[in-house]
Amino acid sequence: ISHSYLTIIFRFLPPCSTNHVWMHSINISGPGHNEFDSVLCHFNPRQFERGGQLVINDKQEGTWGQAINLPLSQVPLIFGQTAVSLIVQINGEGFDIFIEGKHCARLEHRKELPSKPCSLYLQFPSCDDYQKPENWLVYKTWWGNREIMHGKDLSSIAGVNAHNADHPRKLFISNLSKISKDRDVDIRRAELERAFRKYGGARGVTCIIPKHSTFAFVEMESERMADRALLEMGSKFKMNRARWSRHEALQEKRAKAEAEKKGLVKESSAW
Template identity: 60%
Template sequence: MAPPPGTWRSTPKAAEHAAKYNFNLLPEDFEFTAEETNLIQMYDTVKQFEREATRLKEKKARERIYANNQPQQQQSQVDDDDEQNDQDENGKLSPRTPPTAAASAAAALASNKKRKAGRGKKKKPSSAAGVMNDSSDEEESDAESAQSDADQNIDAITLAERRAAKLEALRGEVEGKKNSMTEEELLEEQRRRELLATNDDDGIDDGRVLKRKRPMPSQEGGKSLLSKMMTAQTPPHDFSEKLGLKSWKGTVLFPQTTDELTWSPPELASNPNDGAFLVPMENFDITKAQNGEGPNTLALKFTAPSDSKRFSFNIAGPGHEDFDSILFHFNPRQRQKGGQLVINDKQKGQWGRPVQLPLSQVPLIFGQTSVTLLVQINGDGFDIFIEGKHCARLEHRTELPSKPCTLYLQFPSCDDYGAPENWKVFKAWWGNKESMAKDDISSVAGVNTFDSVHPRKLFIQGLPKIRDDREVELRRAELERIFRRYGGARGVSTLVPKNVGYAFVEFETDQMCNKAFQEMADKYPFKITRARRSKHEALMDKRAAEAAAGNAKAAGDW
């Protein structure tokens, strides 16, 4: 080993050290320059800083261990007292009392210290500069030992202790967030807990958010979130609970037996009454219906396939004559003008002026698993509710019987032209339910409309379409010739539009019109019905009647 740098002093003491330590000489055997002396002092200062940093690091580690163990020590204070009483004379724990996590950590710490004490200190040779004395080596070894003890103290904490400390930290964070939550957030949190838990109250946390326990498979009471999701959709053969059907007073019109599951129109039918569904709606009294008493509501649960073009049902009064007169007609048509809902009435074989609205303005009807439809009868008319939405109203066009009577519900097999209808009825119910119409229904289709039979005009339909003036004149002459004998001296007036298959014939008096309708309805090859009067025509007739009454009064006064 080469001698270290510096000025060598050839003395007997130096020779003795060189022979004894193999040139591992002590600092006093050298003479250093001023720069070397400053360097040695700076090195000593750095080592002091390192020892101080190690001490502070050890202190911080101990504080962290104490902070993590404090919550668990507070919770298990009673258990620690019991363990202390169960110790035997030798200071060992009783076999029936398991050691706590803190005791395990203390035992591990003591074991590590014993192993450290029994471990011999390894001599560290002097550095090349020869600046480390025996005392500095010993202090550095003590610092490293303290650091090793601190690291092993951290390792001595069990996995359960670390989990417990982490759980306590999370609980504290949750409690802090809970205390800072607003009222709306608290309500939302409570609703979330109610959905995820059961209906059994197990306690109140903080007096603010309700805590619940998840039920065991054997427990009863309460519904989990999964069960609520599974029962949220009402089965197709039953009405939704939100309609309050249990509180209604009424009877089930369909199915009447357990064998009947659904009803669908027959595939082959020659007319609407061929194989149609017909059931009476008993105990109808318009006086009680106006007051919210007695049967006033028809409820249907049905489905219409996505490929269905149309379907319909009718409500008729007594003496309908095979539904030749209908009080209420409901008819969705998916393929007509982009989808139309048609609501109408029929008097003596003549359809009235329809109330039409696009299907886009009502809840989905076609292609749904099931649809709920309600028709409420009141003093103003028939109110239609689809999935709870007030969609339309058909005002009364015929005076209803003043005495209690029986109405009739019909599901036709086809339309008037033999086109098949496609839908499936699950359930029909007839009974009493309070009015669902709101105070302001001015925006509902069919409200405040006017429609009545024209007393002096007939409607001829089913005619071939005409396209030019010559054909118009020929048709007008033909109609005037056929109905001339019913028109008196003045004859009849006709209205023949182009590009359509109908025409109108107007008479001078009501009696002439009635006689022509009675005699020609079955003789004429095309269909003849009574025409409808528009609101403008009704106003004109009303003004004419008032003017006639005024003239008569003036003549009497004169």
């Protein structure tokens, strides 16, 4: 990537159907993506998910990051149109997303871009991670260099100044079997609580088990215990540190401030 404001423009038509839930996404990857197992920027409008969602994310070595979820009601119409314009502009801060000329979101860089000129790779997937079909009608694609498009005030842009540091205590467990029933969720929670019990202190670990997924989150007692779990349980589970959402960071900051006011001592992990 040799210029600060490399710009990619798409003119496309996503399918709109009331009797079939099509998936549709665009992936942008860098060198060594290993058949798009690593993705720098993932653009995925979902017509029927929670009233309509625009999902923007990254993927590193098969593991999805912390998604930016934006209600479709907050962006220009995508579904039901004859054509939609999408612009992705890459600058020093991240990937700026413009739909029909409106700056809708920014995915801040989660992996350092190469310092030397290199190729980017564009993919319109034919299916998602679960082999569900994806379908696009793409009229035009253009790439080149353009002047910076975003304005000076970015306070209302989704994803700007997002807190994207690794969580000191929470681990992301992936490559699990897919579950869909409440009973299976309870069984998986019990299994993970039992497997990681010694890293949770007196109260044990806290597990988040999303339904219809192949991953889970397990929060340990402390950063030191999370380090031990990564070292000792790495042969049994595919796992890495979970990303810390901005909301979690604010909650932790408030909790630490309250603890300091009360004179309580709490382990700090570079909050």
